[in-house]
Amino acid sequence: MKLPPLVQAFVLHFGEMGSRWGINRTVGQIYALLYVSPDPLNAEQIVEALGVSRSNVSMGLKELQAWNLAIPKHIPDDRRDHFTTPDDVWQILRTLAEERKKREVDPTLSVLRELLMQTPGSEEERHAQERMAEMHALIEQLTTWYDDVKRLETERLAALLALGARVTRLLEAKDRVVGLVRGKKEG
Amino acid sequence: MKLPPLVQAFVLHFGEMGSRWGINRTVGQIYALLYVSPDPLNAEQIVEALGVSRSNVSMGLKELQAWNLAIPKHIPDDRRDHFTTPDDVWQILRTLAEERKKREVDPTLSVLRELLMQTPGSEEERHAQERMAEMHALIEQLTTWYDDVKRLETERLAALLALGARVTRLLEAKDRVVGLVRGKKEG
DNA sequence: CCGATATTTCAGAAATTCCTGAAATGTCGG
DNA sequence: CCGACATTTCAGGAATTTCTGAAATATCGG
Numbered sequence: 001m002k003l004p005p006l007v008q009a010f011v012l013h014f015g016e017m018g019s020r021w022g023i024n025r026t027v028g029q030i031y032a033l034l035y036v037s038p039d040p041l042n043a044e045q046i047v048e049a050l051g052v053s054r055s056n057v058s059m060g061l062k063e064l065q066a067w068n069l070a071i072p073k074h075i076p077d078d079r080r081d082h083f084t085t086p087d088d089v090w091q092i093l094r095t096l097a098e099e100r101k102k103r104e105v106d107p108t109l110s111v112l113r114e115l116l117m118q119t120p121g122s123e124e125e126r127h128a129q130e131r132m133a134e135m136h137a138l139i140e141q142l143t144t145w146y147d148d149v150k151r152l153e154t155e156r157l158a159a160l161l162a163l164g165a166r167v168t169r170l171l172e173a174k175d176r177v178v179g180l181v182r183g184k185k186e187g
Numbered sequence: 188m189k190l191p192p193l194v195q196a197f198v199l200h201f202g203e204m205g206s207r208w209g210i211n212r213t214v215g216q217i218y219a220l221l222y223v224s225p226d227p228l229n230a231e232q233i234v235e236a237l238g239v240s241r242s243n244v245s246m247g248l249k250e251l252q253a254w255n256l257a258i259p260k261h262i263p264d265d266r267r268d269h270f271t272t273p274d275d276v277w278q279i280l281r282t283l284a285e286e287r288k289k290r291e292v293d294p295t296l297s298v299l300r301e302l303l304m305q306t307p308g309s310e311e312e313r314h315a316q317e318r319m320a321e322m323h324a325l326i327e328q329l330t331t332w333y334d335d336v337k338r339l340e341t342e343r344l345a346a347l348l349a350l351g352a353r354v355t356r357l358l359e360a361k362d363r364v365v366g367l368v369r370g371k372k373e374g
Numbered sequence: 375c376c377g378a379t380a381t382t383t384c385a386g387a388a389a390t391t392c393c394t395g396a397a398a399t400g401t402c403g404g
Numbered sequence: 405c406c407g408a409c410a411t412t413t414c415a416g417g418a419a420t421t422t423c424t425g426a427a428a429t430a431t432c433g434g
Contacts, residue, residue, distance in 0.1 A: 006312045036315035089325045111200045125193045128223035138276045148351030164335030
C-alpha cells in the first residue's frame with residue numbers, strides 16, 4: 001500500500017473497524033479511499049493503492065454499490081468504471097441509517113410480528129410472547145420516528161440535532177401555552 | 188435444543204442475526220433466551236436449552252456482561268450464578284446505544300481528531316483532511332445530540348419519539364411567537 | 375484444609391469468512 | 405465478427421472467528 005501517510009492512516013483505520021461495522025477489511029478500505037479521494041477511481045487504481053487483488057476489489061465495489069455507498073461515475077473516453085462515494089456527509093448518514101435498518105432491524109421486526117400472531121401453548125410461551133410484544137412495540141416506535149425524521153430536509157434535521165434535549169423545554173412551553181389558551185376559553 | 192416453539196424461533200432468529208449485529212451466534216441465542224425467560228437462568232440451564240458447550244456459555248455470558256446486557260442475579264441457597272437481561276426495554280435501548288457508540292464510533296472519532304491535528308504535506312492530503320473534517324463535524328454533532336438526549340427520562344424520550352418530525356412544526360410555531368413578541372415590542 | 379461443585383481458561387478442532395488467481399463473461403471500437 | 409481490454413465468477417487456499425473438552429482455578433460448607 002503506497003499512499004500519503006494521512007490517507008493511509010485513515011484507510012487502515014477503516015479496514016480495522018470493518019469487522020465491528022459488519023463489513024470486511026477490504027470493503028472498509030475501499031470506502032475510505034474513495035471517500036478522501038479528490039477524483040473518482042477505477043478498480044486498477046484501487047488495487048495499486050491498497051495492494052489487494054483485482055477480484056477482491058471487484059467484490060468490494062459490488063458490496064459498496066449494494067449499500068449505495070459507492071457510485072459509478074462515467075469518465076469520458078474511458079471504458080473503465082470509476083467510483084466515488086456520495087459527497088454529502090448527511091446523505092451518507094441517511095444511506096447508512098437506511099441500509100442498516102434494512103439489514104439489522106427489519107428482519108427482526110418481521111419475525112416478531114409473525115411470532116406475535118401465534119397462540120401461546122403454555123404459560124412459558126405466554127410470558128415469552130409478552131416480552132416479544134414489548135420489544136416489538138419499542139422497535140415500532142423507533143422506526144416510526146425514524147421514518148418520520150428521515151424525510152426532513154438536511155437543514156431542519158441539523159437544526160433539530162443542534163437543539164438536542166432542549167426540545168423538551170419547547171414542549172413544556174407549548175404545554176403551558178395550550179394550558180393558558182384552555183384557561184382563557186374555559187374561564 | 189429443546190424449547191417451546193415460540194421461544195425456539197425467537198432464539199434461533201437472534202442467533203442468525205448475531206453476525207449482522209457484531210456478536211456471535213451463541214451470544215445472540217443466550218441473550219434471546221434470557222430475555223424471554225420468566226426467571227433467571229444458570230449456565231447449566233442455558234447449556235441444556237441451547238445444546239452448546241458449557242465453556243461456550245461461560246464465554247457468552249462474559250461477553251453479555253461486558254455489554255451490560257446480562258446481569259447476575261443471586262438466588263438464595265444456590266451457589267450457581269443466575270442471569271437475566273435488564274427488563275426495561277428502554278434501558279436495554281440505552282445500553283445498546285452506549286455500547287455501540289463506544290465500540291463503533293468513539294475509536295473513529297479519536298482517530299479523526301488525531302489526523303486532523305497533522306499538517307498536510309500535499310494537496311492530496313489537504314483535500315483528504317478536508318473530507319475527514321466533514322466527517323468529524325458530522326459525528327461530533329451526532330454524538331453531542333446523543334449525549335444530550337440520553338439524559339432524558341424515559342417518559343420524555345418517549346414523548347419526543349412520539350412527536351417525531353412534528354417537532355419542526357413546534358419549532359416554526361416558536362419562531363412565529365418570537366416574531367410576534369418582537370413585533371409587539373418594536374411596533 | 376478437604377471435598378464437592380461452579381466457573382474460567384485455553385489449546386486446538388471446526389466452522390466461517392475472506393481473499394486470490396485463473397477462467398469465464400461482458401463490452402467496446404473497428 | 406474479431407481482438408483488446410474490462411469486469412465478474414468461482415473454486416479452493418488463507419486467515420479469522422467460533423466452539424469444544426480437558427485442565428486449571430475459584431468458592432463454598434463443613
